[in-house]
Amino acid sequence: MKIDWKGVMPAVTTKFNNDDTLDLKMFEVNIKAQLAAGVHGVILGGTLGEASTLSDDEKRILTRVTVNIVNNKIPVITNIAEQTTKGAILAAQKAKEDGASGLMILPPMRYKAGDRETIAYFKEVAKSTTLPIMVYNNPIDYKIEVTMDMFEELISLDNIQAVKESTRDISNVTRIKNRFADRLKILCGVDTLALESLLMGAHGWVAGLVDAFPKETVAIYELQKAGRIKEALKIYRWFLPLLELDINPKLVQNIKLAEVATGIGTENVRAPRLPLVGEERKKVVAIIEHGLKTRPKLPEYKNIALTS
Template sequence: MTLKWEGVMPAVTTKFTDDDQLDLVTFKKNVEAQLAAGVSGIILGGTLGEASTLTSEEKETLVRETLDMVGGRVPVVINIAEQTTREAIEVAQKAEKLGANGLMILPPMRYKATDYETVVYFKEIAKSTALPIMIYNNPVDYKIEVTLDMFEELLELDNIQAVKESTRDITNVTRFKNRFGDRLKILGGVDTLALESLSAGADGWVAGLVDAYPAETVAIYKLVKAGRMEEAIAIYRWFMPLLELDISPQLVQNIKLAEVATGIGTENVRAPRLPLQGEERKRVLAIIDEAMKTRPELPDYLNL
């Protein structure tokens, strides 16, 4: 399957039962909702997927089950965020063997690598697999920025094809486009800058609140690409209080609460994460409740 690196790609949450096992029934319900809404791919094992809390067996189960659920309708992309280059290569090769369609790779974890070390890390992984790769550029959370000069070196490898752009500097979209044209596909990675990124020429959106509101997310993308900006902006303004729940250390708990409201998820998280409590829980629920009361009617965006 050709991976085009465009459209909306949800970083899906991992569902758990009340006794802390994988909840594949609810997970499938959410994946089907994403597909029905018109997403362009599924990204497994990111921060929203609580990957750091999953065993290697659980990760493999999720990959196998997701590939089966999706059935080739859209690409399935596996996130790599490992402690060592060797481990990252092993995950990449296993993902390819299982039938994944692409990789999203974070920089080295728990070590602030130099620019040279970061480039070598990405290159070594890319050389170990034929899968197409998206580099996750998020210096705010991971303290390492992948600069344009670093991408100049990385793009020597044909399977490094895209960037999840999460620097929070919206002008980076234009810088990447000016330097690399279509050689490097750009997917906005910050929910609260999504419309701005798409307007500046980003090819897609790796989204978080899409896990609870897939149709609204894809509608914004489709409307922007169709030039129907007023309609896109109206939905985006309604969406913004929800999108702000994604830029929080408790983004997983926030988004899972929203999934409960829309009927495609549960609140269960895996420790050390715990469900929201007290005033913060009331605040987040109030935002979700208001959004549900004012949820917009969407145009026929799938046929744009």
């Protein structure tokens, strides 16, 4: 399936049963809620997906199950976060075998690669597959920045098509647009900068709180796209305290609590993560409960016409 690299693409959580096995029933409930809300793609195996704790078999099961659930309605994108180039190439091969439509690739894990090494890593993986690729640029969390000059080299390969922009520098959207126009599609990877990034020209939003609030997330995207900025802004302002739960070391636990509150997830996480307790839990629950009490009534946001 061709990927347009636009719209809302949830970085979905992985659901676990009480015995720490994959909870594929609740996983399907959540994916179907995302489809019903109108998301434009699904991303598996990111930080929110607890990918670093998943076995290779579990990753492959999740890809196959998701491909089956979405049934060609939207692309399924598999995240690759490996320590070696060889491992990343093998992961890309398996993702394609399992039916993924594209890849999101992080720089090498653990080793802080230099610019030349990072470029070589992305290029070798890209050359090994025909799947389209989104580079995940998050120097805050992963300590490696993919600079404009580095992207200049990377886009010599046709299947390197997009960037998940998570530098936290909103002006980077304009830098990318000025340098590459639409050759490099931009998807905001920071929930609390999403509307700002879209208004500056980003093509989409790799979202986190969408896992619990899919309709509100897609509504913001569709309304701003149609030029109905005031309506989008009203929802976004309501959403911000919830979105801030994503910009936190406990983002997985936070968002899973929110999924429970909206009926499309479970709280179970995989060790070494543990569910929230005490004051930390009370604060998160209070934010979620306030969000639910003040949840806005959404306008009809699907298939809305562009304003002149």
